[in-house]
Amino acid sequence: MMRKVGMEASFAIAEAVKLADADVVAAYPITPQTHIVERLAELVANGELDADYMPVESEHSAMSACLGASAVGARTFTATAGQGLELMHEVLYVASSLRLPIVMTVANRALSGPLNVWGDHSDAMATRDCGWIQMFAENAQQVFDLVLCAFRIAEDQAVLFPTMVHIDGFHVSHVIESLSLLEPEVVNKFLPKYQPPYALNPDKPLTMGAFAAPDLYTETKKPQDVALRASKEVIIQVWREFGELTGRHYSPVETHRADDAETLLLTMGSFGETATVAVDNLRNKGQKIGLMKLRLWRPFPFDEFREVATRVKLLIVLDRALSFGGPSGPVCSELQAALYPLEVRPKIISFVGGLGGRDISVETFENMIHRGLDRAERKEFGEFEMIEVRE
Amino acid sequence: MMESQVISAASLLGTKEYLAPGHRACLGCGEALAARLVCKALGEEVIIVNATGCLEIISSQLPYTSWEVPWIHTLFENTAAVASGIEAGMKVLKRKERYEGKAKVVAMAGDGGTADIGVQALSGAFERGHNFLYVCYDNEAYMNTGIQRSSATPFGASTTTSPAGKVSMGQATWKKNMPAIAAAHGIPYVATACPSYPFDLITKVRKAIAIEGPSYIHILAVCPTGWRAPADSTIELGRLAVETGIFPLYEVEAGKYTLNFDFPELRPVEDYLKRQGRFRHLSPEMVSKIQERVNSEYAELKRKATVSKASIRYYIIEDKCPGCGLCVNACPREAIIAMGKKKPVVLDEAKCIKCGACYDACRLGAIGVE
Ligand SMILES: Cc1ncc(C[n+]2csc(CCOP(=O)(O)OP(=O)(O)O)c2C)c(N)n1
Ligand code: SF4
Ligand code: SF4
Ligand code: SF4
Ligand SMILES: [Mg+2]
Numbered sequence: 001m002m003r004k005v006g007m008e009a010s011f012a013i014a015e016a017v018k019l020a021d022a023d024v025v026a027a028y029p030i031t032p033q034t035h036i037v038e039r040l041a042e043l044v045a046n047g048e049l050d051a052d053y054m055p056v057e058s059e060h061s062a063m064s065a066c067l068g069a070s071a072v073g074a075r076t077f078t079a080t081a082g083q084g085l086e087l088m089h090e091v092l093y094v095a096s097s098l099r100l101p102i103v104m105t106v107a108n109r110a111l112s113g114p115l116n117v118w119g120d121h122s123d124a125m126a127t128r129d130c131g132w133i134q135m136f137a138e139n140a141q142q143v144f145d146l147v148l149c150a151f152r153i154a155e156d157q158a159v160l161f162p163t164m165v166h167i168d169g170f171h172v173s174h175v176i177e178s179l180s181l182l183e184p185e186v187v188n189k190f191l192p193k194y195q196p197p198y199a200l201n202p203d204k205p206l207t208m209g210a211f212a213a214p215d216l217y218t219e220t221k222k223p224q225d226v227a228l229r230a231s232k233e234v235i236i237q238v239w240r241e242f243g244e245l246t247g248r249h250y251s252p253v254e255t256h257r258a259d260d261a262e263t264l265l266l267t268m269g270s271f272g273e274t275a276t277v278a279v280d281n282l283r284n285k286g287q288k289i290g291l292m293k294l295r296l297w298r299p300f301p302f303d304e305f306r307e308v309a310t311r312v313k314l315l316i317v318l319d320r321a322l323s324f325g326g327p328s329g330p331v332c333s334e335l336q337a338a339l340y341p342l343e344v345r346p347k348i349i350s351f352v353g354g355l356g357g358r359d360i361s362v363e364t365f366e367n368m369i370h371r372g373l374d375r376a377e378r379k380e381f382g383e384f385e386m387i388e389v390r391e
Numbered sequence: 392m393m394e395s396q397v398i399s400a401a402s403l404l405g406t407k408e409y410l411a412p413g414h415r416a417c418l419g420c421g422e423a424l425a426a427r428l429v430c431k432a433l434g435e436e437v438i439i440v441n442a443t444g445c446l447e448i449i450s451s452q453l454p455y456t457s458w459e460v461p462w463i464h465t466l467f468e469n470t471a472a473v474a475s476g477i478e479a480g481m482k483v484l485k486r487k488e489r490y491e492g493k494a495k496v497v498a499m500a501g502d503g504g505t506a507d508i509g510v511q512a513l514s515g516a517f518e519r520g521h522n523f524l525y526v527c528y529d530n531e532a533y534m535n536t537g538i539q540r541s542s543a544t545p546f547g548a549s550t551t552t553s554p555a556g557k558v559s560m561g562q563a564t565w566k567k568n569m570p571a572i573a574a575a576h577g578i579p580y581v582a583t584a585c586p587s588y589p590f591d592l593i594t595k596v597r598k599a600i601a602i603e604g605p606s607y608i609h610i611l612a613v614c615p616t617g618w619r620a621p622a623d624s625t626i627e628l629g630r631l632a633v634e635t636g637i638f639p640l641y642e643v644e645a646g647k648y649t650l651n652f653d654f655p656e657l658r659p660v661e662d663y664l665k666r667q668g669r670f671r672h673l674s675p676e677m678v679s680k681i682q683e684r685v686n687s688e689y690a691e692l693k694r695k696a697t698v699s700k701a702s703i704r705y706y707i708i709e710d711k712c713p714g715c716g717l718c719v720n721a722c723p724r725e726a727i728i729a730m731g732k733k734k735p736v737v738l739d740e741a742k743c744i745k746c747g748a749c750y751d752a753c754r755l756g757a758i759g760v761e
Contacts, residue, residue, distance in 0.1 A: 023483040026476060050487065052479040056472065057515030064469035064512065068440070068476025071463055074484055076476075094465045193489065200438045200461040200477065202494050207456035209464035216453045 002180040002246070009140035009172050010035030012179055013079070013105050016147035018049045019187040020103075023074035026054035026065035030084040031117040032169035033107040037079055059084035063091035063102075070100035071208060073196035075151065078102065081169055082109030085123040089130070095162040096131030097224060098208060101154030101194070102162040104132075105147060107173040108269065108320075110356040118357020119169035121269065121320040124297070125330040131224060133163040133231060134298040136268045140177040143167050145248055148182070148191060153238050155194045159231045166297070168270040170357060182246070190245060232299045252301030253308055254293045257283055261290030263314040264346075265369060268294045268331060271318065271360055278365035289369060294331070302338055309339060315346050316372035319384070320354045328352075328384040349375055350384035364388060404431040404593065407459075414457040416449040419622030421613035421629060422528045423449060425586040426499065429526055429610075432596035435460060436493055440474040442500030442509060443467035445535045445614075446528060461494070468508035471516035471525060474498040478521045495600045496523040502543035503533045506569045517576035517605045524599045524606045527569060530614035538617040542567040545637075546684070547677050548669045550617075555672040565684065573607035574643040580606035581643040587613075587629030590721055590748035591640060591651055598642075611638045619668025630723060631663040636689040641696065650696040652744045660685055703745055704761050709735040711757035718749035718758060 007015070013036050017025065025044070027037040043049040052069075056062045062078050070076045080088060085106055095102055108124055110116040124134070133153060137143035143165060150163040167173055182190075198206055212220050232252065243249035256276050258264060267275050272293045279291045292308055292315075294301075309315060319329020327333045328350035339345040349372040354360045360368075368387050375381070409430035416423035422445055430439075439462045441447045447464045450457035465473050474496045484490030498516075500509055505527040513525060532550050533539040540553035544562045549555040553562040574581040580602045584592040592610065599606035611632055613625040620628060632638035636657040642649045660682045664670040673681075707727075712735035719727045719736060726742035727749055735757070738749070750758045 023487065024476065024480050026479070050483070052483045054475065054479055054519070056475075057511060057518070060469060061472035061475075061512050061515055064465065064472035065476030065479065067465050067469075068463075068473040068478075069480030070476075071473075072438075072477050072480040072484065072490065074480035076480070090466060091469065098465070199490075200463060201490070202436050202438070202461055202492055205459060205461045207451060207458050207462050210451040210453045210456055211448065211464070212453045220453070 002182065004178060004180050006176055006178050007140060008035060008174060008176045009143055009167060010174065011039050012140045012144040013147055014039035014043060015181060016144045017077050018043050019182060019184060020075065020148060020151045020191055022049065022051050022077045024052050024054065024066070024069035024076045025078065026056050026062045026069065026076070027078045028056055028059045028062045028080070028084060030059070030081050030109075032109060032119070032173045033079045033081040033084065035173065036105060036107070059087040060091060063088040063095065066102045067091065067095055067098065067100055070102050071098065071200050073194065073199035075155075075194045076102045077104070079105045079107065081107040082111055082117070082123045085127055086111065089127060092127055092130035092132060092162070094209070097220070099160040100162055101160055103147065103150045103154055103165070104162070105143065105165045105167060107169040108166055109169045116356040117169070119171050120355045120357065122322070124166050125321040125323070128298070128330065131161070131228060132298060133159075133161050133228070133235065134166065135164070135296050136166045136294065137172065138270050138272045138293075139172060140175065141179040141248070143172065144179055144181070145242065145246070146250065148187060149238050149242050149250070152191050153231070153235050156234050156238070157197060159227070159234050160197070161228060161231055166269065171270040180246070186245065190242065229299045232296070232301060235296060250295055251304065252296035253304040254295050255308055256291040258290035258292060258308060258311070260288060261312055262288040263316060263369070263373065264290050264292045264309070264312045265365070266292045266294065266315055266317045266335070268297065269320070271320070271354060274360060274362055275365050278362045278369065281362065281366060282369060300334065300338065305335070305338055306342065309335070309346055310342060310344060312346050314373070314376050315348045316369055317348060317350050318354070318368065319350065319352045322352055322355070332384065347376055347381060349381065351387050352384055353387035358388070409433070409435070409459045410450060411457045411459055414449045415452070416445070417616045417622070419615040419625045420445075420449070421586055421625045422446055422501075422530055424625065425528055425592070425610045425612045428586055428589055428592055429596050430460065432593040433495070433497060433600060436495060437461070438477055438494045438496050439463070440470050440477065440496065440498045442470040442504035443535070444501035444504050445530070446499060446501070448535055467504055469512050470498045470500045470504060470509055471513040474523045474525070475516040475519060475521040478523050497600070498523060498525045500527060501534070502527060502529040502531060502569070503541040506543045506567050507541050510572070514576065517573065517578050517607075520604055522603055522605070524596070524608065527607070527609045528612040529569070529609055530612045530617060531566070532614070532617050534614050534617045543569060546681060547673050549672060550669070560674070560677055561669070561672065570607070570609045570643070573609070574646070576605070577646065578605040578607060579645055582607070583609045583611070583638065583640050585611040585629040585633055585638060585640065587626045588633065588640060588652070588723055588746065588748065590751045591746055594747070594751055595642065617669070620666055624666060628663065628666060631658065631666065634658045635660045635663045636685050637663055639689060639692055641692060648692070648696040650693060652746050654744055657685070657689060704740065705738060705743060705745065705747070705750060706759050706761070707735055707738050708757050708759050711755050712736060713755070715755070717752045717754065721748040721752035723748060
């Protein structure tokens with residue numbers, strides 16, 4: 001059932017899209033997403049994937065073409081990064097409000113200026129509120145798995161939301177790893193053909209994208225939010241099914257050595273792997289520290305997060321994006337908001353680092369944790385601190 | 392007169408409306424009229440992609456819709472891209488036997504959505520060669536947002552962002568030649584049209600959708616509100632735009648230009664300009680500057696038009712004509728005169744501009760061409 005291969009994460013994504021038998025791929029190249037779309041173009045050119053590959057003239061048009069293709073019922077995929085995601089920005093909101101189950105991988109990239117093609121989460125955070133389901137993968141295997149799951153989740157009749165799978169640019173996208181692929185028969189069973197509940201067709205004329213005045217706009221937004229929140233149950237269910245099928249399990253919030261921890265480090269994306277090593281090292285030295293990783297970013301897994309977070313006294317959060325002039329790193333301020341209503345809640349120390357592709361070593365993680373504990377001791381909670389910045 | 396026109400149009404096109412009445416367009420809106428005619432020409436087998444703008448706003452306020460055909464609106468500048476995605480999606484799904492039907496994809500946008508903010512997406516879709524028709528309703532400004540200038544606003548027109556003032560004569564730039572830009576993509580079919588010439592417009596839409604590949608129709612859509620003209624002058628202003636040579640009606644088929652209405656003599660531009668408040672401030676010097684420009688552009692177009700309809704001749708085949716009068720109403724030049732019941736009509740060749748509307752209108756094959 002499983003095929004073990006060595007493969008670059010970008011190719012693994014293309015492989016997942018091929019196995020999903022996507023109908024339309026519309027994309028515009030941008031580093032570090034390029035290998036994904038080049039590989040897809042190649043698969044289509046070789047007849048390995050029977051899709052229409054649309055080499056559009058911009059990301060705005062890529063996402064717009066995805067809207068069109070999805071609106072006639074095609075299984076639709078695209079990928080982008082950084083500036084490309086920003087250029088798509090307004091289209092993203094239309095995709096979610098029209099409930100079109102487009103799947104996109106984002107090879108996270110810093111935003112200009114200055115121009116920087118390397119990884120951080122500025123692009124992901126800028127599109128936080130666009131109404132898509134959003135999740136983070138840490139390696140090639142995870143992104144392969146999560147892209148397949150994304151189609152299944154997005155197209156579920158109770159969900160029908162576009163879905164974004166984030167990976168770190170270069171740190172994940174360009175790394176060759178060993179992973180298990182799935183056989184087409186297995187995928188076909190797990191992911192049946194997309195059956196759109198409504199599609200543009202003269203057989204049954206319908207109006208999509210009518211405008212709403214103040215008397216109805218709110219009434220369109222409320223059910224959208226309710227449905228996005230409710231999608232969490234389907235996401236969990238699909239991941240459970242996928243786990244039973246493959247032995248690879250995913251949950252909205254994942255932990256490492258959190259059981260008796262007093263402090264939890266929290267990260268999103270590929271740095272989770274380095275953070276794991278740092279946590280293990282500190283554990284060996286007797287520190288009661290664990291790791292929490294947010295896998296699901298939207299809908300935000302409030303219950304799952306609170307359940308884990310309230311077990312500890314301190315959260316140390318690493319953000320890989322800045323909210324200029326804002327309260328803390330963007331992830332951290334979400335966590336603070338999620339915890340604020342609770343009577344008993346952990347303290348939070350916020351760090352920002354790993355911007356524009358700067359690596360964070362195991363040692364830096366350890367130092368950051370020490371610094372966090374130290375600050376907590378001295379009750380210096382403050383706004384946030386940037387790590388390893390030359391001033 | 393009005394009534395008989397409705398009858399003749401209906402008998403030629405069927406009574407079914409695809410852009411249903413009851414929409415919110417201003418009185419005398421040329422854009423709504425044009426869209427109605429385009430939709431009649433398209434029929435049912437169509438998917439319409441509409442840009443943000445007047446047409447979208449007048450026809451789709453939740454919970455209502457004026458559209459009797461599949462219709463989608465997403466944003467302002469991405470219409471051609473959405474259309475290309477639909478076309479691509481349908482193509483694959485048909486190949487995989489998951490979609491049936493032969494709907495043609497038709498994108499519609501204003502001059503702003505086409506010549507300004509949407510020109511990149513349009514160029515991309517033309518270049519990729521999607522099988523779709525793109526219709527631009529050119530009312531020569533951003534009307535939906537309150538009459539701001541666009542690159543299609545004519546020289547001298549006063550708009551809210553190119554206002555005439557003590558030191559300004561209104562729009563300081565010449566109208567962008569969008570049909571030429573479309574034609575430069577080497578697409579199979581480009582045409583200009585105007586709802587004041589409904590038969591010509593309908594013929595062009597039908598021609599465009601029969602063609603495989605991208606096609607483009609640029610329609611002059613008189614906007615009484617934005618042009619500051621009486622609501623009942625829409626048809627007349629459209630005719631004047633054509634008769635003065637300001638908006639010539641032509642086709643570009645695989646690079647070959649055809650001038651559909653070739654006037655022996657153009658009317659002075661002043662006849663058109665003086666009817667509209669947006670040109671009220673123009674000095675005689677400005678008017679003659681516009682006249683010069685129109686003369687030279689028209690001459691250039693005539694030079695390019697390898698096929699000019701001037702060489703053809705329409706005539707009445709008397710023994711086939713019972714004088715039904717359809718062609719009399721269809722003729723934009725009043726060149727066909729009814730001679731009474733059961734008597735063949737008479738065509739005045741001196742007035743005829745070879746538009747072919749009578750030929751299209753006649754149900755009995757009583758009009759000949761040579
Ligand atoms: C990205 C973006 N910028 C600006 C607008 C505001 N806007 C909506 S319609 C419009 C003008 C439309 O003009 P045109 O395309 O000529 O159509 P018309 O209303 O004149 O028919 C503008 C500026 C918008 N909706 N989206
Ligand atoms: S502003 Fe002009 S184009 Fe818009 S609805 Fe009114 S008349 Fe029509
Ligand atoms: S008589 Fe001439 S001008 Fe009149 S409709 Fe026929 S072709 Fe056109
Ligand atoms: S030429 Fe044709 S349309 Fe015109 S009056 Fe005769 S029969 Fe009718
Ligand atoms: Mg306009």
